[in-house]
Amino acid sequence: MKVLLTGATGFLGKRVLRELLSRDIEVRCAVRESSRLDCIDDIRTELGCQIEVVSVDLATEDGCHEAVSGCEVVYHLAASLDGCTSSLFQNSVVPTRELVRVASESGVRRFILVSSLGVYGPQKLPRNAIVDESCPVDEAPHLRDAYTYSKAVQEDVAWQTARENDLSLVVVRPGVIFGDERGILSHRVGLPFGGRMLRMGGRQRIPLTYVENCASGVVLAGLAAGVDGQVFNLIDDALPNGREMIRRYRRSGRQLRVIGIPQFAIPLLSWLNEKYSDWTEGQIPKVLSRHRTDAMWKPLRYSNEKAKRLLGWQPSIDIDTAITRTLSFSG
């Protein structure tokens, strides 16, 4: 079986590439012209196997055809992480629409889209509710941050295009992916502010997934039988809370100055932020709008049961070991 992998030079992509190759799957990597290929070369040398690399622009039909032709399965991981909203749309959403459409014309058997746990809209869920795959997606993703908005529309466009073109789509929604070069502290723990971290709440569970666990789940989504049209959360077991994350971070010898924002104060801060932003016509943006804070820092529980049951996935590296490994690398 030959598969197409986009985003192979990225943080998750290179682990997915390694996982695919370890299963003796033939892989074609679609990369941008400007991508550095060192990591692909390293994997090729280390595993001693063939990796086909094509430099294409996935926002164009020709580029997609060149990437997809002859592949049975597409793993679409490529996405921009930063930049303005229009740039994220151009680099993530538009290529996804084109690639799904061309894949359907090219006889692809299954298309795996790596989305994000952020696309859920848990604003209306009660505290400590379980976020599983039946939870609705955010109805107003444009009120979230640019990245989450782009991922929500990316997924929406992928579903719509796949339906229109009768393509089998499987969507995986990883939590916050951490590991070596990305560290363990994310915005789910707190926000950077003037050299300090504003710890948001602290007792709510952080939906983490270690990059290697996540990679194995992504690969299984392309291999498991009978999961066409399904969505899977990829989140590790025994999730720590923000306070524990910060404690682990400091225990590794790193400095971090923290200002704790208690959970009960978050709605008040959000209200103040929104009012002040409206009153000053945006002198300070609505970083802490209620819509965002409810999605990011409300205490919730996260389920990975469906991925375990239907994909046969297990986060084989436990969270403690994963955090230790990550902190020993960087942080």
Place this chain on the structure above:
Amino acid sequence: MSERSLRIGLVGCGQIADAHLQQIRRAVGADAVAVCDSEPLLARQAAERFDVPMQFSSLNAMLREARPDVVHVTTPVHTHAPLSIKLLNAGVHVYVEKPFTVDADEARQVIDVAEQNGRLVCIGHDQLLDPEWVRVCEIVASGMLGEIHHVDSVLGYPINGPFGRHVVASPNHWVRKLPGGLIQNTVSHPLYRITEFLDDAEPSIQARWFSRLPEVPFPTELRANLQGEKVSGSLLFTSTTKPYQRVTRLYGTEAGLEVDLNTQVIRFHQSGRYPGAFAKLEAPYRQLRESCGNLKRSVGRFVRGELHYFEGMKRLFESFYESVREASFREVSSVRPPVTHQEAVRVTSIMDRIFKQCRDESGDFAFGAGQKAAEEKFSPARSTGEDRSRETPAELVGQGHL
């Protein structure tokens, strides 16, 4: 037209469109009614985030259905002229994001078409209406600085920012195909802060560009000196120094000043009143008082919610919209838009001369041989997808603009 809000359309939903839509929303007497981009997903994100009621992927459809009074053009630069001409011929007034056009020939064409149609064009020289810059102009007009003899203008460009990184990583990015490349896309800001005081049509120019970043295969630095009959100017465009400044220094016969548009602070340079060692005490004391005054002013503006990065843009919009209202009941030729048509052409022409001199001096080191690449890029004979808008002006819309 004077009784109702102006209907504003916007074409080109890239990065700078965000700033336009934010400031249109703040501007008095105007409503953003439609956005347009050849890529429907880009039009969608702009409409959703800024509550714009209509979105289009066809400019003709937007003109027909939204019936805008003014259209903002925020597309890539090479589409500014043909798009503006189409819009002016359709009877709408046009606000064009800087840089105005690819070159002065195009600028003259746009202005000619505007005047033939009795419509107004405004170029996005928005820092001219920045509150601190307006204050500087009032100080100069008061005579406090005497006659202005020299202007230093600095722009620090964040080449590692999202847009800069994208340009560096994309050999075919439209910015790299401009005659002045990355520099052309942004240099009008520090330039018009000089030409505000240097009113010669054709000042003498000494300019060169280069790159200090080995991984960047095009010029990222510009040094230019302009010499007019009464005023000289020096322009520094740099991508390697921090902080990224938007600073202008004025040198007058009585005193000087420095205005930092990022921090919204003005500092004066004055001769001391005391002799010798006393002067060494007087200067820091004066700076302390000045800093206290600046802090008090900034705190007041913060509390009143007046510290907006694009405040000048909002004020320029409002001023242009006022000109558009005037044009509805007066002879257009008697209406003076906030940036005149002549000024738009003059600044573009000076930019042309700066880039020509840089290209002539640097030979092949430049944007794929600069003009040659630009000519190839803009040739109607080319038939790449990227140029489809050029071949079918009716649907000229674009994406991804800083």
